Structure formats: structure tokens, C-alpha cells
Amino acid sequence: MSLHSDILVVGAGPAGLSFAAAVAGSGLSVTLIERSPLSVLQNPPYDGREIALTHMSREIMQRLGMWDLVAPEEIYPLRDAKVLNGQSDYQLHFPQPTEARGEPADCLGYLISNHNIRKAAYEAVAKLDNITILADTAVKEVKTHDDGAEVVLANSDILRSRLLLAADSRFSQTRRQLGISSDMHDYSRTMFVGRMKHTLSNQHTAYECFHYGRTIALLPLEEYITNTVITVDTDQADSIQSLSNEELAALVKSQLKGRLGDMEVVSSFHNYPLVGMIAQRFYGKRSALIGDAAVGMHPVTAHGFNLGLSSADTLAKLVTEAAQRGQDIGAASLLEKYNSKHMLHAQPLYHGTNMLLKLFTNETAPAKLLRGLVLRASNNFPPLKKLITKQLTG
Template sequence: MDTDILVIGGGPAGLAFARQFAGSRLRLTVLEQSPPEVLQHPPYDGREIALTHRSCDILRELDIWRRIPEHEIYRLRDAKVYNGTSDYTLHFPEPARARGGKTDRLGNLVSNHNIRRAAYQAVAECANVVLRCGTGVKNVRTDKHAATAELADGTSLRARLLVAADSRMSQTRRQLGIAADLHDFGRTVIVFRTRHSLSNQHTASECFFYGRTLALLPLETHLTNCVVTIANTRAHELLSLAPAELVKQVQTMLRGKLGDMEIAGTVHSYPLMGVHAKRFYATRAALIGDAAVGMHPVTAHGFNLGLESADLLAKRILQAERRGKDIGADALLEEYSFRHQLRTRPLYHGTNAMVGLFTNDAAPAKLLRGAALRLSNNLPPLKKLISKQLTG
């Protein structure tokens, strides 16, 4: 074998997975299409990642957390959900952790490019991990003996196990013959930072207006990341605006809740699609990260589930290696798939159903939306369950 584990995709999930094996006897090769300088110095892409307490713990275990600049780790104190033009909110306050004591936050917000850079730095120190950048994967195939990847440069690599961590539209997943539920929401996400005169109180807000959705992710007290979701057919109405005019639109939507607002950086946009693989493994292959599950961002689960998948799979592989067992055995991969499916499938379909309701502007749906918020607010067990999911 050229390597023990072949990881396709050098994003945060693929790198977090590789870092799990620091100091082990297993050899890993990570294949990434982007050039090495993109991994070393990832550009800012507008995405602010809401990290649960569990995700922060995983990043600490992997020696990634300490590499993120402390002044760029932002406190997420609590969260509120608004419906339409009503001021009534579903409020998720600061949680009390099971280990005892009160925390001062639901979680943390960290820019995607800072996580990617820190993950790269941690993996670059691993003597048993090889990073091959700047070349794509042309084809993959597996059998009961090995997994093989044919690269765009004409070379090929054989491994005991292949791990796909490439993207929501994973070509590797398709070549492995793994089907997936794809959900095109027909919407575009527009993200940008704003500065404002009134404090955001470190409170995240999800505002389900009519015709568009606005999420506010608090960074500094007077710095907030705005995430506007709008139908693809109307996205040009916002993307064609000058940045200053775009911010004025948000200020109007908020009815001045953050005071005077101005743009604080660049504007980015992305298509909104969700995906959930029918299973997370094939013969000598497994899926992690977005190749396994790509979530709607409204519940901020996507990145956290990707970290969980890397952690779950890696720990089972390391345990098998210590016991002298086959790291690519069907039983191991099937157990990983079962456990991660048990965690992700209800979240994926539940989130999509919730988004379907809260973006439906028909009169009956509007009434149901308001009733759902009030019901959730006044059912402590349900509210506690949702809070536990938010904090991880």
C-alpha cells in the first residue's frame, strides 16, 4: 500500500480527521485540489461558524483551538427567533452545563478561514500525514483488498481505507455508488459584516421575514455578520446593490434595532443546498463532513456534524489498529455509519421541515409559524432539548 488511509479533501473535516492520527503508526495521505498556499493562507469567505461546546472540545483535543487568534473567537451568549414583523421571540438563554455551573455563552463564533488555517497548521506538524495539494482526483474504486485513487496528474495511490471529505456535491461519493438525498432550497445566501451604533448584546437572531430570512451573528459588540437568504429569482435585487445600499436594506428590515449600520468588508453569496447520504460507507470507504451531510445553516449544525463525523470515525479506526484489527473492515464502517446516521438523519429532515414551514408565506402557515414559536417557548422540555442540540 502507498498509504494506510487516503483522505480526499483538505477542508476542515478532512484535516481534523487526519490530525486525530498524530503520533499513531498509521500513515495518511490527504489529497486537496487547491494549491498549498490556499491551505496555508485561506481567504476570508464571509462564513462565520457557530461552534458548539463539543466542537470546541474536539478542536482543543486536536491542538487546533489554540492556533485560532483569541481576539477572533467571538462569544455567542444567547439566541432569539423572530417571525414576520412580530417582536415576540423564541429565546434560548445562556445554558447551564451538565458538569455544573453556568456558562457565559451558547457557543462560539469563529470565521471559517481561521479554522481552516489552524487545522492546516496542526496537520502540517504530523510526521505521519502527507499533504498533496494542487492535484485533483480523477477516479476512485474499491474492492475487498484496497482502495485506489487515480489522480489528474496520471498517478495512482492505493490504501487500506479511503475517506471522502470533499464536498456536498462529492464526486467521490458518486463514484463509490452511494446515493444521497439532495435538497435544492431554490435560495441564495448573501453574507457580509456590518458595523452598527447599538450593541448586539452578543445575541444571535434568526428573523423569518416574509420573502426573505435574516440571520444576525454577533462578533464584537458593534460588529455583526449578516446572513440574508432570498429566493434565487430575487437574489439579483440585493446582489446588484452597492454595499452601502445593501446594508440600508438590512437596517430597514431590522427597524433600527442595531442603530445606524455600515458595511464592514466584502459581500459573498452561495447557493443553498442540503444533502444527506443514504449511508456513510462502502467497501473500504467512508464519508465524513459535507460529503456525508450538508445542512441548511439555520440551525448551525453543519460544521459541527462534520467535526463529529471525523471524531467518531477516527476513534473507531484507532481502536481497531490498537487491537490489530482491519481498519477498513465492513463491521467497523457499518457501525460508524449507523451511529452517525442516528444522530444526523432526524436533524437533517427536521431542519428541512422547519425551514419549509418558516419560509412559507401562505396565511395558514403564518399563523402556524407564530403558534410554533409560542408553543416552543412554553414547553420547557422541548425548549431544553433544542438548547442541548444548539450547544452540542
């Protein structure tokens, strides 16, 4: 069988690009197949999303040469985080840590715009000799068999490899064609996201405000600019979408009880339907799932990107080790090991997030009472708080 490359990756988003960067020193050839045009990979447009990165994700991005490609002024420290429930002023507070991953730390994590991460990931990979990127290219069909994988492109070209990765999205057609089922959860909610300027300092503190009827998350960027995330039931989405910038700013100021002073919209606002997904397994014959093709998280716990980056890093290490030992990079035993490692990490986060959402978006009287009790218990039980902080910092 003639090979186009050792590994074919469907999808050149952050997960696919990170995997390619992570196997750069392995001697393996990698081809990424991406539907978007090259111009979009080189200069991704602003899409409203700010990504909360753990200390572990920063370490991975530094190792892959991505971190230093983001302008320092575009990396924002996330000092601490607070959670509010309903109309109560009581706060569950996760203070600024003194250490993370055994090292001194002065913040819970970092915020970087999604488009800046995508641009840095592309730039880190574009200069690597063993990586080929086929942009503006659609996949028609994927097939795997005992000794390799085939990808049929929309123009009928056929690419062959020893290992195939799906990194295309939580709605991955590649995953479906590999026969891997998934548990998909439509939250029937829509997220609106963009930047707002305000007159009072955000003190680099993130807020998750579970108000009745809608949720507002505040992700601090500059001291007086905050990424504002408004989540509503989808049947209420039109009531947000129809607002002028001034009306939207007034609504957020009112919801926040003036916590950040006067508000002003300073970017385009973008909206996304919220759908979560976890695949039944993360591998198939000569194939594996990484990034959102493996797990698509609800953004409330800010772990989606971190989990996707971790999946790419975990699989890349196993594949590189196998290549260095002259072993089969697509062997079932290797892919099973990846599946076990990533599933151990992903399942508790995915199902824990869904349980949290179920409680904090339930507005029956008993649930409202329980919501308040959970916040107080979390605040006043140090072992639980320490465990959650450890998850936040990675």
C-alpha cells in the same frame, strides 16, 4: 499490493484535516489529496462565513490542537439567541445557559470565521510526521476492492491504501464514484453573507429573523460588528447583488426596524446557493464519507460544521481503536458501526432542519399562523426549549 499510505482522504477541508489530526497517535499513515494550492491551505481567504461552534466542537478542536491556534480575539462568544417571525416583535428566546455538557457555561457556543478554522486545522496537521498533504492535486478516479482502495490522480499516478475517505464536498465526485446515492435538496434560495458595523450593541445575541420574503440571521462578533446573513429566493438574488454597500446597509437597518441602529458594510459580501444533501449511507467497500460528503446542512440551524467535525471524530476513534488492537481498519463491521453512530446523529438534524425550513419559509395564511403558534409553544414549553438548547450547545 504496495501501499502509498494506510488511509487516503480526498479533500483537505476542516473535516479531512480534523480526521487526520485525530488519528495522529495511531501510527497510521494518512495522505490527504486536495485540489486547492498549498498557499490557499496555508492562508485561506475570508469567505464571509462565520461558523457557530458547540461546546462539543470546542472540546474536539482543543483535543486536536486546533483551538489554541486561533487567536483569542478571533473567538467570539455567542451568549444567547432569539427567533423572530414575520412582522411580529414576539421573540422565541434561548437564554445564556448556566451549563453545557455537564460543565459550567456562560454562552450557547462560539463563533469563529471559517477561514480561521481552516488555517488552524491546516497548521495542526502540517507538523505531523505521519500525515502527507498533496495540494494542487486533482483526483480522476477512485476504486475499491476487497483488500484496499485505489485513487487515480489527474496526472495518472495511482495511490493505494487500506481505507479511502471522501471529504471533498456535498457535491462529492468521490461519493458518486463509490456508488453511494444521496438525497439532494435544492432550496432554490441564495445566501448573502458578510460583516456589518452598527451603532447599537448586539449584546452578543444571535437573531434568526424569518421575515416574509427573506430571512436575516445576525451572528454577533465584536459588540458593534455582526455577521449578517441575508437569504432570498434565488430569483430575487439579483435585487440584493445589485445593491451598493450603502443601499444594502439601509435595507438591513429597515428590515431590523433599527434594532442595531445605523448599519455599515465593513467586509466583502459573498453569496452561496443553498443546497442540502444527506447520503443514503456513510460507507462503502473499504470507504467512508465524512464532513459535507456525508451530510450537507442548510445553515439555518448552524449545525453543518459541528456535524462534520463529529463525523471525523467518530470515525477516527473507531479506526484508532482497530489499529491499536491489530484489527482491519477498513473492515465492513467497523464502517457499519460508524455508519450507525453518525446516521443516528445526522438524520434527525437534517430532516428536522428541513421541516423547520418548510414551515418558516411558507407564506400561506395558515402557515403564517402556525409559525407564530410554534414560536409561542416553544417558548412556553420548558422541556422542548431545554431540548433545543441542548442541541444548540452540543
